[in-house]
Amino acid sequence: MKLSPVLAGMRTYPFVRLAEAVERVSASGVEVIHFGIGEPREETPEFIREALVAALDPLSTYPSAEGLPELRDAIAAWAGRRFGVALDGDREVIPTFGSKEAVFLLAQVLDGDVILVPQPAYPVYERGALFAGKEVFELPLEAPDFLPDLDAIPEDVLARTAILWMNYPNNPTAATAPLDLYERASALAREHDFVLASDEAYSEIYFGDPPGSALQVADRTNVAVFNTLSKRSSMPGYRTGFVAGDPDLIAALKRYRPNVGVAPPEFVQRAAAAAWGDEAHVDAVRGLYRAKREALAPALAARGLRHAGGDATFFLWLEGAEPGLQEALLQQGIVLTPGDYFGPAGAGYLRMALVPTLGQCERAAELLVGV
Ligand SMILES: Cc1ncc(COP(=O)(O)O)c(C=O)c1O
Numbered sequence: 021m022k023l024s025p026v027l028a029g030m031r032t033y034p035f036v037r038l039a040e041a042v043e044r045v046s047a048s049g050v051e052v053i054h055f056g057i058g059e060p061r062e063e064t065p066e067f068i069r070e071a072l073v074a075a076l077d078p079l080s081t082y083p084s085a086e087g088l089p090e091l092r093d094a095i096a097a098w099a100g101r102r103f104g105v106a107l108d109g110d111r112e113v114i115p116t117f118g119s120k121e122a123v124f125l126l127a128q129v130l131d132g133d134v135i136l137v138p139q140p141a142y143p144v145y146e147r148g149a150l151f152a153g154k155e156v157f158e159l160p161l162e163a164p165d166f167l168p169d170l171d172a173i174p175e176d177v178l179a180r181t182a183i184l185w186m187n188y189p190n191n192p193t194a195a196t197a198p199l200d201l202y203e204r205a206s207a208l209a210r211e212h213d214f215v216l217a218s219d220e221a222y223s224e225i226y227f228g229d230p231p232g233s234a235l236q237v238a239d240r241t242n243v244a245v246f247n248t249l250s251k252r253s254s255m256p257g258y259r260t261g262f263v264a265g266d267p268d269l270i271a272a273l274k275r276y277r278p279n280v281g282v283a284p285p286e287f288v289q290r291a292a293a294a295a296w297g298d299e300a301h302v303d304a305v306r307g308l309y310r311a312k313r314e315a316l317a318p319a320l321a322a323r324g325l326r327h328a329g330g331d332a333t334f335f336l337w338l339e340g341a342e343p344g345l346q347e348a349l350l351q352q353g354i355v356l357t358p359g360d361y362f363g364p365a366g367a368g369y370l371r372m373a374l375v376p377t378l379g380q381c382e383r384a385a386e387l388l389v390g391v
Pocket of ligand 1: 058117118119120121123142187191219221247248249250256260261
């Protein structure tokens with residue numbers, strides 16, 4: 021058979037390679053503490069699980085692409101409380117099946133040859149661009165602030181652009197963005213008629229001031245924000261997120277998405293509405309990630325590892341590793357992701373996702389200092 025040349029030419033998804041290495045270590049009998057993948061492993065709060073069970077209906081019909089009004093309204097109300105913005109749940113919000121599919125598919129919905137992608141980055145922006153037959157133009161994120169230099173994008177590239185991807189709080193660097201960057205990016209998007217797509221998957225995992233949102237710009241024309249309950253409410257398996265922003269883009273997604281079949285099940289949407297309506301559990305989740313950071317900080321420092329990034333997400337973006345350290349730690353069972361898995365600009369860094377239990381983080385701290 022003739023495979024898509026994009027698929028045929030694609031390197032193995034980096035995390036598949038990591039999984040194979042971890043498998044080998046585990047098979048040799050070493051206890052693995054996995055900081056490699058950004059998948060929350062905390063329990064989903066009980067009231068959310070109960071909401072899902074209560075929403076199960078004997079009759080199972082297809083969910084609609086535009087989603088349940090009660091979920092769209094819950095998302096709009098949450099955005100109002102969290103960011104002080106007024107969103108119309110009918111025109112400015114659409115539920116998604118987690119946020120990954122929506123991030124991947126956006127390039128199919130928009131015209132324009134070029135997708136502007138941060139580097140290093142979550143790999144899905146680039147993959148969505150390539151499968152949609154678009155060119156990728158990389159925006160380097162460099163220490164100390166890991167923000168893109170919008171002035172460095174050539175005019176002829178801007179003229180051909182379909183999407184500018186931004187991701188703050190950032191995976192993998194943990195950096196946050198000031199609101200004026202969103203203002204400048206959205207002005208550029210309107211000027212050149214592309215979409216500023218802001219992936220805010222980690223907006224609720226923070227340890228300093230609550231990060232802002234691209235929803236807060238003065239004019240949301242050509243602006244789309246992606247968010248998810250995977251991190252905020254420890255619900256990665258539910259697959260529930262949203263896109264919010266420019267009503268014209270939301271209308272386009274309502275036309276496009278029924279072709280793909282990515283509407284979230286209605287029982288999941290009802291559980292999601294309950295989750296967006298509660299902040300107490302999110303506070304508890306933040307407290308847990310903070311405790312993990314604090315448990316590991318002295319041990320990391322003792323190994324010469326410094327967190328180079330910001331005060332949000334559950335990632336540490338570690339610099340100062342001597343060559344071979346990632347492999348040596350892997351043999352001890354401590355799995356960190358090499359920074360270059362997120363692209364060449366990540367070389368020299370290690371990403372640590374604080375997703376093992378607090379007890380495992382404490383154990384890893386002991387192993388790091390050689391106890
Ligand atoms: C930056 C970023 N965006 C989006 C996602 C997608 O999350 P989900 O599809 O679970 O909503 C992830 C998941 O790891 C992520 O790291």
